[in-house]
Amino acid sequence: MVFDLNKCIGCHTCAMACKTMWTDRDAGQMHMYWMNVETRPGTGYPNDWENQGGWFNADRNTIPLPNIYQGYGAPWEYNYKEVLKTEGGDTSVPQLVPSPKPSEHPYASNWDEDVGKGTFPNSYHFYLPRICNHCTDPACLEACPRQAVYKRNEDGIVLIDPKRCRGYRYCVKGCPYKKVYYNPEAKISQKCIFCYPRIEEHKGNFCATQCAGRISWIGYADDANSNAYKLINKWKIALRLHPEYKTEPNVFYIPPLSPPTYSFTGTVTNSPRIPIDMLAKMFGDTHDQNYDQRVTRMKQIFDILQNERNKVASGGSSELIDILISRSETDRIQV
Amino acid sequence: MPVHDISGSSRAITAGYISGPITLDPLDPAWTQTPETVVTLSRRIHETGAKMVAAGNENRRIKVKVVHNGTDIFFSHQWDESTPNVMVNDYSLFADALAMEIPLITETSSIWMGAMDKPVNIIYWRADLASPENIVGGGIGTTQISSDEKSQNIRHYQNWSNGVWNVIITRPMVAASQNQVSFVRGVTYRLALANWKGGNDAERGGNKIISDWQYLSIK
Numbered sequence: 318m319v320f321d322l323n324k325c326i327g328c329h330t331c332a333m334a335c336k337t338m339w340t341d342r343d344a345g346q347m348h349m350y351w352m353n354v355e356t357r358p359g360t361g362y363p364n365d366w367e368n369q370g371g372w373f374n375a376d377r378n379t380i381p382l383p384n385i386y387q388g389y390g391a392p393w394e395y396n397y398k399e400v401l402k403t404e405g406g407d408t409s410v411p412q413l414v415p416s417p418k419p420s421e422h423p424y425a426s427n428w429d430e431d432v433g434k435g436t437f438p439n440s441y442h443f444y445l446p447r448i449c450n451h452c453t454d455p456a457c458l459e460a461c462p463r464q465a466v467y468k469r470n471e472d473g474i475v476l477i478d479p480k481r482c483r484g485y486r487y488c489v490k491g492c493p494y495k496k497v498y499y500n501p502e503a504k505i506s507q508k509c510i511f512c513y514p515r516i517e518e519h520k521g522n523f524c525a526t527q528c529a530g531r532i533s534w535i536g537y538a539d540d541a542n543s544n545a546y547k548l549i550n551k552w553k554i555a556l557r558l559h560p561e562y563k564t565e566p567n568v569f570y571i572p573p574l575s576p577p578t579y580s581f582t583g584t585v586t587n588s589p590r591i592p593i594d595m596l597a598k599m600f601g602d603t604h605d606q607n608y609d610q611r612v613t614r615m616k617q618i619f620d621i622l623q624n625e626r627n628k629v630a631s632g633g634s635s636e637l638i639d640i641l642i643s644r645s646e647t648d649r650i651q652v
Numbered sequence: 653m654p655v656h657d658i659s660g661s662s663r664a665i666t667a668g669y670i671s672g673p674i675t676l677d678p679l680d681p682a683w684t685q686t687p688e689t690v691v692t693l694s695r696r697i698h699e700t701g702a703k704m705v706a707a708g709n710e711n712r713r714i715k716v717k718v719v720h721n722g723t724d725i726f727f728s729h730q731w732d733e734s735t736p737n738v739m740v741n742d743y744s745l746f747a748d749a750l751a752m753e754i755p756l757i758t759e760t761s762s763i764w765m766g767a768m769d770k771p772v773n774i775i776y777w778r779a780d781l782a783s784p785e786n787i788v789g790g791g792i793g794t795t796q797i798s799s800d801e802k803s804q805n806i807r808h809y810q811n812w813s814n815g816v817w818n819v820i821i822t823r824p825m826v827a828a829s830q831n832q833v834s835f836v837r838g839v840t841y842r843l844a845l846a847n848w849k850g851g852n853d854a855e856r857g858g859n860k861i862i863s864d865w866q867y868l869s870i871k
Contacts, residue, residue, distance in 0.1 A: 373807060382743040382854070462857050463793050481796075486856045501741040504780075 319548045320446055321553045321641060322573040327430070327444035329354050334336040334527035335448075339510070345502025348389035351509035352524040354446045358595065359429035361493050363388040371493025372456035380490040383492050385501070390425030391417050397584075441590040443573040447534070448524065449496040450508035450558070450566030451475045457508070460491025465506075472652075473567060474511045482506055493562040504524070511629040521650035531643055536651040540565065543651040544640045546571075552637050554618045556600035563604045571641075572596050572618060586619070589619070664867045665843065667718035667725060667835070672723050676809045678818055681784050683728060683797060686719045693847050693861045695763075695775040710849050714750075718868065725835050725870075726822045727752065729845075736812040737850030746850035747786045749778040749860075750819055753766075753844045754868075756788060763844050766790035773833045775806055777819055779850070784808050784821055788831050792858070798831035799868045825870075835870050843868040 336354035355361045363383050368378045375603035383389065393415040400413050419425075433442030453469075455475045458466040465481035468474070477488070478499070482505040486495045497508045512522040520526065523625055525533040536543025541550075549555045549570065554639060575591040598609040606614070625635040643649050657833040665714060666687055674682045693712040703849070729750055737748045755761040756773040766772030766789045774787040789795035795803040803858040805828050809820040827834040834840065845863040 383741050386742055388743065463795075484740065486854075487857070489743060499743045501743075504740055595871065 318448075318522075318567065319534040319569045319571065322443055323446065323571060324530040324641075325354070325446055326530050327354055327356065327487075328529050329427070331446055331524035331526050331530050334401045335509075336524045338512075338519060338523045340507075345500040346498075346507070347392035348385050348426075349498040349500075349507065350447065351496075351498075351507075353426055354425060354444050354450045356430045356432060356442050357432045357599070358425075358442065362390070362426040362428075364390075364424050365430075366495035369493075369495060370541060371562055371564070372491035373454075374493055374561065375461075377490070381442075383495075386422065387424065389498075390428065390626050391422045393417075393425060396604050400528075405545070436588065439521045439578040439590055441575055442652070443575070443591060445570075447458070447494065447496065447521075447558075448530060448568060449475060449483070449511065450494060450564065450568045451509075451511055453567060454563065456491040456493060457488035458495050460487040463483075463485060469513075472511075472548045473518060474513050474516070474593075475508075476510055476513070477506055477508060479503070479505050479507075483528045493559070493564065494566075509652035516652050519650075519652055521646070521652065525650065526561040526646065531649060534640075534643070534649045534651070540651065544648055545651065547636075549639060552585075552621065552640075554621055554636040554637070556602060556614070556618070558600060560601045560606065565604070570600060571622075572600055572615060574622060576617060654735065655795050663691075665691075665716055665718055665868045667720050667868060667870045669837070669871045670721050670867045673728055674719060674822075675726065676726070676807060676820055676822055676851055677807065678728070678811070678820060682719045682726070683717055683722075686717045686728075689716045689866075690803075691715070691716050691845055691863050691866055692871040693845060694862045695862045695864065696860075698720065705736055707761070708711070713848055714845055714847065716866075718846070720825060720835065722837070723825060724822050725825050726820060729817070729819045731817055731847065732815055733812065733817050733849065734815050734860060736817065736850055738781065738812075740778075740780050740850075744854070746776070746854045747779040747854045748817065748850045749776065749846075749856070750785075750817075751846040752775045752782050752821075753789075754814040756831075756833055760842055760865070762791065763862065764790075765792050768794075775823070777808060777810070777846075779810065779812075786832060798829070800829045800831060803831040807869050808848060837870050840867050842866070 332354050335368055337562050340346035341347045353362045372645050373535035395413045411441040418467050424490055435441050463481055463591050484504040486499050497506050500507050504578050521535050534545040540546055548568050553570050557566045575589040578586045578588050591616050597615050625637045628635045629638045665826045668686050670682045691714045705862050714729040719726050739745050740747050751758040751774050753772050753774045758769045761770035768790040771788050771790045775784050776787050777784040786798050786803040787795050788798050808825045811818050842865045843863050845861050846860050848860045
């Protein structure tokens with residue numbers, strides 16, 4: 318799967334599609350967003366997940382387990398019934414307010430939406446949609462002592478067998494992306510299932526088909542005709558999120574372009590507003606790439622994108638730009 | 653099954669016989685007539701790199717009494733726990749637990765959850781569960797709650813007070829299905845205990861302390 322971060326508008330339709338499809342408001346799943354969108358720079362969801370570590374990149378004995386309210390956030394409720402007067406209403410309550418009060422509970426998923434960094438006019442942010450990476454070397458699978466986690470031969474989807482799971486939560490610790498959740502009602506762990514019932518019917522994941530920005534491509538890694546394959550292997554413009562975690566994620570990201578910064582005197586510089594340094598620390602090809610190689614790749618990708626855009630802007634055609642525009646769902650869902 | 657010579661063994665547990673009904677109550681008079689065995693738990697295992705019970709916290713003692721009336725068998729366990737852990741309703745919470753393991757179809761088996769050709773029957777109590785679970789294991793990582801409803805016939809009493817857990821587990825002596833051991837008078841069974849302190853470094857799964865095999869004689 319490939320996400321184009323240049324097309325993500327942060328609307329959370331994917332997250333809501335996933336939520337209503339799979340976890341909804343079920344007790345024990347309220348805090349779970351199998352698909353979530355976070356703003357970068359930001360602490361992410363669960364809170365500060367990048368600093369918690371996983372099975373292959375941390376001391377296994379010291380990986381923390383988050384708490385629901387502090388780590389994943391309160392399941393906010395809003396006073397819709399009052400404000401929308403669906404049940405009588407109350408004119409003394411004129412606006413929507415969340416409960417619990419944010420002042421009393423300073424974290425929830427997407428807490429730092431649009432906060433970003435930098436000072437005007439060089440402030441910046443971008444959105445990062447995240448699902449389970451259905452890794453080639455799943456740390457959750459490695460961490461489970463009961464073989465409750467398995468990777469399907471036919472399509473590589475990583476699943477947790479609810480009948481094998483005993484709720485030990487080693488998988489939660491094991492996943493460095495913190496994309497395995499614990500259901501305290503069912504007392505088992507749960508995660509993104511890559512909409513496997515839909516994939517089996519050659520339909521796309523619900524997060525992808527509902528995406529307003531049409532930012533995702535789904536295809537098999539060995540299908541050279543798929544656009545996902547072309548973006549990753551032919552055009553080489555899609556990167557893994559934190560490949561240094563050593564799990565070989567199978568979700569790839571096209572890094573975000575950004576306008577150039579202004580200098581102190583108001584002239585345009587050659588530096589993009591989203592610092593290459595920040596992107597290189599997030600994205601790369603493989604776990605053994607060093608920082609300098611990742612910086613080089615980032616610049617290379619931006620050059621490829623700019624060159625192809627220039628071609629089209631001057632009246633030419635570009636296979637890459639055609640793929641990125643993806644006029645039809647069949648251009649994106651190729652499973 | 654042969655009767656082991658366990659004379660003089662410190663690992664002998666005797667299940668005494670009492671005629672008439674026995675209640676699931678620590679004050680039932682049957683317990684005053686039943687000898688107590690102190691089982692030492694001191695073995696740790698290391699499982700897929702997961703944390704072991706911290707050294708220094710591995711020596712535990714469980715006071716065991718077993719009594720039966722020819723129909724039902726009752727196991728009483730008492731052990732020290734300064735702070736009970738009874739909830740698993742958040743990521744960081746793990747509950748206190750106790751398990752007893754008995755070879756299912758053979759006289760002996762691997763103490764590490766049995767083996768594929770020598771499965772074990774496990775009764776697993778955890779403080780947050782509605783009732784203890786009947787489990788079958790064929791080696792580390794293979795344990796499974798037995799799927800037939802008949803074998804999930806284990807009842808229990810649990811109470812924590814003054815720093816002591818008291819857990820009484822009872823079951824009909826005759827196996828409800830092939831997933832249970834039948835307890836037969838005159839027979840001696842191997843039995844091992846496991847203990848988890850949920851509040852101690854999130855003990856669960858293989859992160860636990862177990863005893864050596866004990867010898868349970870049904871009088």
